[in-house]
Amino acid sequence: MEGKTASEAQKIEEMEEEKILETESLENEKNEEEEQQNPENEKKEEEIEEQSSPRGVLEIPISGSDSDHSSRSSSLERSSSFGSEKSLFQRGLSGELGYGLQWKNLFGQIKKRTSMRRFTTISLLGGYELSKKSLRGKLGRNRSAEETIDCGDSLVPKPSWRNFSYQELKEATDNFSPDKLLGKGGHAEVYKGCLSDGQVVAVKKITKKEKNDEDRVGDFLSELGIIAHIDHPNAARLIGFSAENDLHLVLQFSPHGSLASVLHGSEVSLEWKIRYKVAIGVAEGLQYLHCDCQRRIIHRDITASNILLSEDYEAQISDFGLAKWLPEKWVHHVVSPIEGTFGYMAPEYFMHGIVHEKTDVFAFGVLLLELITGRRAVDSCRQSLVMWAKPLLEKNIVKELADPQIGSNYDVKEMKRAMFAASTCLHHLPNMRPNMKKVVQILQGENEPVDMKQKSMGGRALLVDACDLDDYTCTTYLKDLNRHMELVME
Numbered sequence: 470m471e472g473k474t475a476s477e478a479q480k481i482e483e484m485e486e487e488k489i490l491e492t493e494s495l496e497n498e499k500n501e502e503e504e505q506q507n508p509e510n511e512k513k514e515e516e517i518e519e520q521s522s523p524r525g526v527l528e529i530p531i532s533g534s535d536s537d538h539s540s541r542s543s544s545l546e547r548s549s550s551f552g553s554e555k556s557l558f559q560r561g562l563s564g565e566l567g568y569g570l571q572w573k574n575l576f577g578q579i580k581k582r583t584s585m586r587r588f589t590t591i592s593l594l595g596g597y598e599l600s601k602k603s604l605r606g607k608l609g610r611n612r613s614a615e616e617t618i619d620c621g622d623s624l625v626p627k628p629s630w631r632n633f634s635y636q637e638l639k640e641a642t643d644n645f646s647p648d649k650l651l652g653k654g655g656h657a658e659v660y661k662g663c664l665s666d667g668q669v670v671a672v673k674k675i676t677k678k679e680k681n682d683e684d685r686v687g688d689f690l691s692e693l694g695i696i697a698h699i700d701h702p703n704a705a706r707l708i709g710f711s712a713e714n715d716l717h718l719v720l721q722f723s724p725h726g727s728l729a730s731v732l733h734g735s736e737v738s739l740e741w742k743i744r745y746k747v748a749i750g751v752a753e754g755l756q757y758l759h760c761d762c763q764r765r766i767i768h769r770d771i772t773a774s775n776i777l778l779s780e781d782y783e784a785q786i787s788d789f790g791l792a793k794w795l796p797e798k799w800v801h802h803v804v805s806p807i808e809g810t811f812g813y814m815a816p817e818y819f820m821h822g823i824v825h826e827k828t829d830v831f832a833f834g835v836l837l838l839e840l841i842t843g844r845r846a847v848d849s850c851r852q853s854l855v856m857w858a859k860p861l862l863e864k865n866i867v868k869e870l871a872d873p874q875i876g877s878n879y880d881v882k883e884m885k886r887a888m889f890a891a892s893t894c895l896h897h898l899p900n901m902r903p904n905m906k907k908v909v910q911i912l913q914g915e916n917e918p919v920d921m922k923q924k925s926m927g928g929r930a931l932l933v934d935a936c937d938l939d940d941y942t943c944t945t946y947l948k949d950l951n952r953h954m955e956l957v958m959e
């Protein structure tokens with residue numbers, strides 16, 4: 470795919486030598502004071518920093534016989550990087566129902582293919598203890614007894630997905646016929662399929678040819694874990710999976726394909742009303758991932774290709790292949806190698822590998838620019854949309870920014886809100902970017918007029934030496950962007 474970054478391992482090595490300074494936000498200040506007074510807590514914090522952020526969590530109760538229990542729990546206990554997850558996992562095993570069977574099959578199939586040693590991210594029933602009350606709140610709606618499973622001190626939603634056989638997927642996709650190919654990404658081929666009950670689905674076959682079996686399975690479980698965990702109208706919905714022969718995810722089919730294909734690959738211009746609906750949908754989906762679902766999920770690859778469109782152009786955030794979840798106490802996580810899509814990456818991410826909510830907020834700003842201007846994040850002359858648009862956004866020149874294809878057929882208020890939201894999301898300093906809740910409010914025109922220019926946008930504050938508030942200016946950022954572009958394009 471155009472603009473996809475390569476790994477920057479060498480650069481990361483240099484970066485590793487740089488010291489990363491963190492500051493906690495006001496809301497965390499109290500905790501910090503307590504931690505300073507309590508050396509035990511400090512030690513725990515250090516231990517957490519040394520662990521790698523989990524990329525996915527399977528929150529599925531497994532039932533079964535005692536013998537199943539012991540064999541599976543031991544393999545997962547060895548692999549868990551969070552001691553507390555063992556007991557939660559064991560509690561999960563005592564859950565009722567037969568859903569465990571499908572997972573037993575899945576793990577069975579995968580175990581045949583590779584060792585479980587490196588699956589550091591599997592937790593059943595979660596890494597956090599959630600009280601019944603908070604869990605119910607976070608489920609977002611009241612579920613009936615039939616929709617939940619009582620696992621002692623918490624209720625978990627009953628999974629609705631299936632473990633498909635390879636034969637079923639073969640039949641659904643006419644033997645993975647090229648005619649049924651919906652799209653091809655860097656890691657997967659996606660086929661349109663029709664299940665025996667008539668339901669139309671998208672079957673994502675993981676390819677990742679450059680990776681070994683073990684890494685592919687780890688990545689698959691990670692994506693599956695995240696996607697099984699989310700439940701929102703603006704996020705892709707999992708229908709099932711299969712680990713027979715190849716690794717597959719079965720997802721809800723999005724009839725209009727990706728936003729990229731509709732916005733950049735179609736003769737017909739996408740009308741403003743739909744563009745604005747998509748912007749709000751993605752913003753709400755991200756708000757859910759960052760704040761409203763049980764865990765903080767950072768997508769890490771928000772791009773126009775990864776936004777799918779339903780029958781009525783409801784945006785659906787898809788492709789959770791790079792997604793990570795951040796434990797509540799973590800301000801951010803530093804990753805290596807840096808993966809993502811060039812043109813959408815925030816400076817603190819491409820310079821330092823820092824992942825937190827605000828890296829997604831930056832990518833959302835680029836997406837907004839695409840909707841406003843109709844231009845790609847990186848054009849055929851390899852010019853970054855952010856670099857082109859920043860001066861125009863600063864001068865608030867609506868006419869030059871707005872997509873010529875829509876002419877003046879847009880709601881001026883909405884256009885101005887979108888431009889304002891884009892300029893704040895694209896701030897070179899993460900602290901100055903709004904969180905997604907604020908972005909939704911801006912787009913929906915709540916509390917207008919909004920003057921947030923001089924204010925920090927709240928959330929977890931984060932400073933790194935190269936991004937120091939005093940020294941890191943927009944000009945330095947644009948220079949970094951240029952340097953990064955040269956590195957990537959070399």
Ligand SMILES: Nc1ncnc2c1ncn2[C@@H]1O[C@H](COP(=O)(O)OP(=O)(O)OP(=O)(O)O)[C@@H](O)[C@H]1O
Pocket residue numbers: 470651652653654655656657658659671673720721722723724726727774775777787788790
């Ligand atoms: N549920 C779906 N309904 C319709 N089309 C889909 C669906 N899922 C994926 N596609 C199509 O397949 C393409 C590739 O899918 P996806 O982005 O998930 O693959 P990937 O290999 O993980 O991509 P990437 O290179 O971004 O990592 C999408 O851009 C889209 O055109």
